[in-house]
Amino acid sequence: PANRVPTPTAPAPDILRCAYMEIVVTDLAASREFYVDVLGLVVTEEDETTIYLRSFEEFIHHNLVLRQGPVAAVAAFSYRVRTPEDLDKAVAFYTELGCRVERNAAGYTKGIGDSVRVEDPLGFPYEFFHDVDHVERLAWAYHLQTPGCLVRLDHFNQVTPDVPRAVAYMEDLGFRVTEDIQDEAGTTYAAWMRRKPTVHDTAMTGGDGPRMHHVAFATHEKHNIIAICDKLGALRKSDTIERGPGRHGVSNAFYLYLRDPDGHRVEIYTQDYYTGDPDNPVVTWDVHDNQRRDWWGNPVVPSWYTDASLVLDLDGQPQPLVARTDDSEMEVTVGADGFSYTRKEDGDFKLGHTL
Amino acid sequence: PANRVPTPTAPAPDILRCAYMEIVVTDLAASREFYVDVLGLVVTEEDETTIYLRSFEEFIHHNLVLRQGPVAAVAAFSYRVRTPEDLDKAVAFYTELGCRVERNAAGYTKGIGDSVRVEDPLGFPYEFFHDVDHVERLAWAYHLQTPGCLVRLDHFNQVTPDVPRAVAYMEDLGFRVTEDIQDEAGTTYAAWMRRKPTVHDTAMTGGDGPRMHHVAFATHEKHNIIAICDKLGALRKSDTIERGPGRHGVSNAFYLYLRDPDGHRVEIYTQDYYTGDPDNPVVTWDVHDNQRRDWWGNPVVPSWYTDASLVLDLDGQPQPLVARTDDSEMEVTVGADGFSYTRKEDGDFKLGHTL
Amino acid sequence: PANRVPTPTAPAPDILRCAYMEIVVTDLAASREFYVDVLGLVVTEEDETTIYLRSFEEFIHHNLVLRQGPVAAVAAFSYRVRTPEDLDKAVAFYTELGCRVERNAAGYTKGIGDSVRVEDPLGFPYEFFHDVDHVERLAWAYHLQTPGCLVRLDHFNQVTPDVPRAVAYMEDLGFRVTEDIQDEAGTTYAAWMRRKPTVHDTAMTGGDGPRMHHVAFATHEKHNIIAICDKLGALRKSDTIERGPGRHGVSNAFYLYLRDPDGHRVEIYTQDYYTGDPDNPVVTWDVHDNQRRDWWGNPVVPSWYTDASLVLDLDGQPQPLVARTDDSEMEVTVGADGFSYTRKEDGDFKLGHTL
Amino acid sequence: PANRVPTPTAPAPDILRCAYMEIVVTDLAASREFYVDVLGLVVTEEDETTIYLRSFEEFIHHNLVLRQGPVAAVAAFSYRVRTPEDLDKAVAFYTELGCRVERNAAGYTKGIGDSVRVEDPLGFPYEFFHDVDHVERLAWAYHLQTPGCLVRLDHFNQVTPDVPRAVAYMEDLGFRVTEDIQDEAGTTYAAWMRRKPTVHDTAMTGGDGPRMHHVAFATHEKHNIIAICDKLGALRKSDTIERGPGRHGVSNAFYLYLRDPDGHRVEIYTQDYYTGDPDNPVVTWDVHDNQRRDWWGNPVVPSWYTDASLVLDLDGQPQPLVARTDDSEMEVTVGADGFSYTRKEDGDFKLGHTL
Ligand SMILES: [Ca+2]
Ligand SMILES: [Fe+2]
Ligand SMILES: [Fe+2]
Ligand SMILES: [Fe+2]
Ligand SMILES: [Fe+2]
Numbered sequence A, B, C, D: 001p002a003n004r005v006p007t008p009t010a011p012a013p014d015i016l017r018c019a020y021m022e023i024v025v026t027d028l029a030a031s032r033e034f035y036v037d038v039l040g041l042v043v044t045e046e047d048e049t050t051i052y053l054r055s056f057e058e059f060i061h062h063n064l065v066l067r068q069g070p071v072a073a074v075a076a077f078s079y080r081v082r083t084p085e086d087l088d089k090a091v092a093f094y095t096e097l098g099c100r101v102e103r104n105a106a107g108y109t110k111g112i113g114d115s116v117r118v119e120d121p122l123g124f125p126y127e128f129f130h131d132v133d134h135v136e137r138l139a140w141a142y143h144l145q146t147p148g149c150l151v152r153l154d155h156f157n158q159v160t161p162d163v164p165r166a167v168a169y170m171e172d173l174g175f176r177v178t179e180d181i182q183d184e185a186g187t188t189y190a191a192w193m194r195r196k197p198t199v200h201d202t203a204m205t206g207g208d209g210p211r212m213h214h215v216a217f218a219t220h221e222k223h224n225i226i227a228i229c230d231k232l233g234a235l236r237k238s239d240t241i242e243r244g245p246g247r248h249g250v251s252n253a254f255y256l257y258l259r260d261p262d263g264h265r266v267e268i269y270t271q272d273y274y275t276g277d278p279d280n281p282v283v284t285w286d287v288h289d290n291q292r293r294d295w296w297g298n299p300v301v302p303s304w305y306t307d308a309s310l311v312l313d314l315d316g317q318p319q320p321l322v323a324r325t326d327d328s329e330m331e332v333t334v335g336a337d338g339f340s341y342t343r344k345e346d347g348d349f350k351l352g353h354t355l
Helices: A028-038 A085-096 A163-172 A222-234 A302-306 A329-334 A350-354 B028-038 B085-096 B163-172 B222-234 B302-306 B329-334 B350-354 C028-038 C085-096 C163-172 C222-234 C302-306 C329-334 C350-354 D028-038 D085-096 D163-172 D222-234 D302-306 D329-334 D350-354
Strands: A015-025 A042-046 A050-054 A064-068 A073-081 A101-104 A115-119 A125-129 A152-160 A176-182 A188-194 A202-206 A211-218 A241-247 A254-259 A265-270 A283-286 B015-025 B042-046 B050-054 B064-068 B073-081 B101-104 B115-119 B125-129 B152-160 B176-182 B188-194 B202-206 B211-218 B241-247 B254-259 B265-270 B283-286 B309-311 C015-025 C042-046 C050-054 C064-068 C073-081 C101-104 C115-119 C125-129 C152-160 C176-182 C188-194 C202-206 C211-218 C241-247 C254-259 C265-270 C283-286 C309-311 D015-025 D042-046 D050-054 D064-068 D073-081 D101-104 D115-119 D125-129 D152-160 D176-182 D188-194 D202-206 D211-218 D241-247 D254-259 D265-270 D283-286 D309-311
Touching: A015 A028, A015 A125, A015 A152, A015 A211, A028 A050, A028 A064, A028 A222, A064 A073, A073 A085, A085 A101, A085 A115, A085 A125, A152 A163, A152 A265, A163 A176, A163 A188, A163 A202, A222 A241, A222 A254, A222 A265, A222 B222, A222 B241, A241 A302, A241 B222, A302 A329, B015 B028, B015 B125, B015 B152, B015 B211, B028 B050, B028 B064, B028 B222, B064 B073, B073 B085, B085 B101, B085 B115, B085 B125, B152 B163, B152 B265, B163 B176, B163 B188, B163 B202, B188 B329, B222 B241, B222 B254, B222 B265, B241 B302, B302 B329, C015 C028, C015 C125, C015 C152, C015 C211, C028 C050, C028 C064, C028 C222, C064 C073, C073 C085, C085 C101, C085 C115, C085 C125, C152 C163, C152 C265, C163 C176, C163 C188, C163 C202, C188 C329, C222 C241, C222 C254, C222 C265, C222 D222, C222 D241, C241 C302, C241 D222, C302 C329, D015 D028, D015 D125, D015 D152, D015 D211, D028 D050, D028 D064, D028 D222, D064 D073, D073 D085, D085 D101, D085 D115, D085 D125, D152 D163, D152 D265, D163 D176, D163 D188, D163 D202, D188 D329, D222 D241, D222 D254, D222 D265, D241 D302, D302 D329
Parallel strands: A015 A064, A073 A125, A152 A202, A176 A283, A211 A265, B015 B064, B073 B125, B073 B309, B152 B202, B176 B283, B211 B265, C015 C064, C073 C125, C073 C309, C152 C202, C176 C283, C211 C265, D015 D064, D073 D125, D073 D309, D152 D202, D176 D283, D211 D265
Antiparallel strands: A015 A073, A042 A050, A050 A064, A101 A115, A115 A125, A152 A211, A176 A188, A188 A202, A241 A254, A254 A265, B015 B073, B042 B050, B050 B064, B101 B115, B115 B125, B152 B211, B176 B188, B188 B202, B211 B309, B241 B254, B254 B265, C015 C073, C042 C050, C050 C064, C101 C115, C115 C125, C152 C211, C176 C188, C188 C202, C211 C309, C241 C254, C254 C265, D015 D073, D042 D050, D050 D064, D101 D115, D115 D125, D152 D211, D176 D188, D188 D202, D211 D309, D241 D254, D254 D265
16 A cells, blocks of 8 residues: 555564443433443443443453543544553554554553553554453353343444555554455455454444444344344334344354444444464455345445544544545445446346345 | 225135245246245145145145246135135125136145135135145154245235225135224225234235235244345345345234245245234334334335235236325335334434435 | 043033133242243232233233242133133033033133133133233333243143043043144053144143143243243252253244242243144154154153142142053153153164163 | 473474364264264265365364274364474474374375374374365355354363363463363362363363363354254154253353264354453362253263263374273262252252252
């Protein structure tokens, strides 16, 4: 990519996994209702302004922080690193990149030990930590689990204008690409990257950025995701369902996208595959393949392409957006000149049939 | 309703259940691939022009007949009656109504004993039979069952212009309404009616008719329906998925709509509820309730409203269509002046958000 | 059978379905915890001595009555009949049989209208009613449903010494046999009989009786039953699991047997098949077929064969037991001279392998 | 432990995951029927004497090798390592331990590149390889998948007399303990250890060894495991079900144990939890806790404790067994002086109730 983020000489921190996201919400009570009463996440701790939530198989303090604030946005994409020393590596890595880097003492975020927050080269507030309070893993606590039980934080998804540039930087940070979406001309529309051996810890989605596209929690089975939809219907909140449920082409997972009361997008996700071998085959999807984002060919709603959450700089101010200049996935697939096929060989366009 | 079908003095035949549908297909090999190779229905018998299919829990000869013919259409909606004498009742009932009635000897349709076919007052080719060949009930034949195993014929769905008129006639025939869709002015858009104690053996959907809207087969669980979608994706036939999967408001069942190679619509359906008590509560849905047809508020695609299959008269000629003059459900819910709400009290229209 | 119950000349009442069971429990709080907190049945109404419970798809007042009393027992097996006039038929039918018959005015049991209770020829307290209070059908109330949601009362199961005698009487009462267990000599060990078109509304299990073997509630899917087991483990109540989960041979349903705090047995059950046609094929299982009671060949625990609940006469006194004189299923299958096979042709006895 | 395996000064190879098991079977056709026709594993390649099988989400050549031979046994527990250089590390590591070590050129096993086989300090034939042929990952091939689809090799399970000794050696090899079973006196009965971040790549079960206890494949959902049981019933092979299905306490996974035609034990397994953090909490179960091996308290059949497969040395000769001298889990839990409780505090022994 033009304008490539230089590869630091300093080694990257050894990232274990995406660990938690901190989001700013404008109505904490409404968000609590959504994440706790509807989705059933576990409250580890809460006070007047902040709620710390975790999934049922988690043993660290939280996977999601809801913080009351004036503007809905994302304050941190937080990764756990293997050792305390990896924080020093993170500092060196990002300092060499010329990024703003802040080291925070234990307790800066409740439950989290020493941490490093940076404004990364793409403009995202990334955080790294190792020390963390342990809490009860509620995997066996079936008496507390709901039909739509969320068992694990699975991944983040970020919107950024130049996907290859983002991928190159993330590979320097130690991530590996598992799948991506391209066209014949070589434009990359999105890429999925992992540290833990699932399809991703985060994905880069092409668009005006930096923005947060979604945060995803895993269930055990598909019926758990259906149960969330059914419950939303019963609560007359079905309009929080933005897209799905469906089967992804990319990742092969079963999915659902919801919008929280501030419009932050939450994915519920289950059953992707093991990717931990170093030569794990990368799957590249044709952007015109109508089964790439939904294996059943069901349409992606426009809001899913266009909407995303602002992200904050380390002063808590929204990052300005940089426009994507590469082709837009929505335009090339459902736009006036765009197209999608079910079978490449026969040029059969499902979209024209059903919309 | 104006133009009410008169109530015969002759008693109605005692109908047990919807038993099979006979459809004319224009490419028998293509239809066989769809119903047998993809959907996994069991071939009881077949010859050059006709295939007799059944579901895995069925013990009568067939639930679906595919007959090669020049025009895709439905030749019979066939119901099983309790006794051979009910055929005489059917003859008397429809004769009194001035309908064309034909009595066919055993073997007119393979596997079926004596039968009566009529052109009913709504223009549909209805059939009644009692005697039938028994075949092996493959409920325990798990070694033959696929992930999307179809276990039972569940119901028919018919398109007819005047739903209240159709309901009154069907009640005379012994059916009971379990659910319907109305508006505040009292217009009825659709009604579900049963003989066996499920939500329906057939439904009447308002529209230009007589046409066949769909035929529905049941699976045991929701994942079986998802497996059908996944398989269609793998076969690069996802464009046969027209709508869903989703959860119905009406019937509370989990559903999927497919289109066969001729465009005949097939629903896959699971988990409605027991309706066998005579005072079973009728559920009336507001046509503007956006959760009535999809409990999750996902949009109904236009083709689902507009497309349906022709039905044949007893000479095998397509019945001419009579236009619906009552309001159209599509127009009043998603048309220029139509609307739908998620929560009646706040007038929040989901459709405007997502389409 | 010898000592056949005579067939009354009076016509049988038209029974719709098994509707509720009234059981006497010795510790109402403990029973409430089991049925409400653990199993999640819905409390329609309750007072100091009695709790009225229903399943999520029910619209009549209750499917289970828990009544505090000195001796754990069953006070009523209650069936709903089609019309109020069927109560007169029930009175005439049982009066002709010389049974004790009592007519109770509406409100004798809360929520239930006029009813008839009898001591039937087998010694069971049978009840019939038509009028009943309607309550909300919570089928769509997904926000209230638990992972192990019970949606329907499915059937009763009774222990009686002479199964053919019981079957003949029940056929006179309008029931039809769907499956049974016999041996080559013609001894019948158990029989399943239905009014509604499922495999049964009640079954007769051979043994010292009259006793109540179990009452069964249905879930939608198999994972709902597994969720009940998981929850019992989490609550450290796994010792309430007596047998299963497993797949029945008879009925083809997925099952679980629990014991309530008084030892009353409750089955959780899902996915049998439609039996509503008059010529529905009867399935007869060989008592030595090791897959008849568990399709996977897992052993039936002895307590399942030996334990059952007392039933009360109309004065509330336990009925004395009559011993079974026919062969015992436990003895002929796992007893010293008994045997079971997986494949009849090779005489391979699984039991010897694993126990 | 006494007789501790010394810690080598040479660094351990970097093991990615358990990759395949090679088993010797005495009737290849019978084994093919079991693994291919019944369980649905994918044949990558086969010849007169050997069949190479993989699961549906695998991209390396095989997860299981069936080799015709005179004595049923295990020829290799094979692990994939991160780099080719890790083979040199394996050689150095085991050479320092005084083990017999053989280096095999690519093709020694079809599809596998250079490999190292050792007779490890516990007597097991361990193999390490990096280079391997890639084959199609059939994750998206839903048209080929059966109701009981096996998607991944999950783990091995080994029988060894001295579990703490085995654990110490395996920790030197880079494994981490995730769960174990102990008693109050500190005896360890079994331990689960992982490289990939699931509960285990292998487990050590206390008993006369070295023997192979089982090899485990994963499904996506619980109903897939139930489908395998149902199919075995339909094929009249239910006697291949040894234990389960059930929910493990240890690992929290849903399980089933089968025995192949030679008695090799195969587990089907789904839904354990992420263990990849270095401080992942170890779960220690009390050997007397009746929910440790089955969360529902269902009994473990004796054969599960006593039977296991021989393992071969590098000459293909069965390794002699060393007897366990520590207490036996079966004896201390179900033996004459053994006991198990459901609730530790009330000393309630489920076993006495039901067996
Ligand atoms: Ca068992
Ligand atoms: Fe995602
Ligand atoms: Fe339908
Ligand atoms: Fe039962
Ligand atoms: Fe295992």
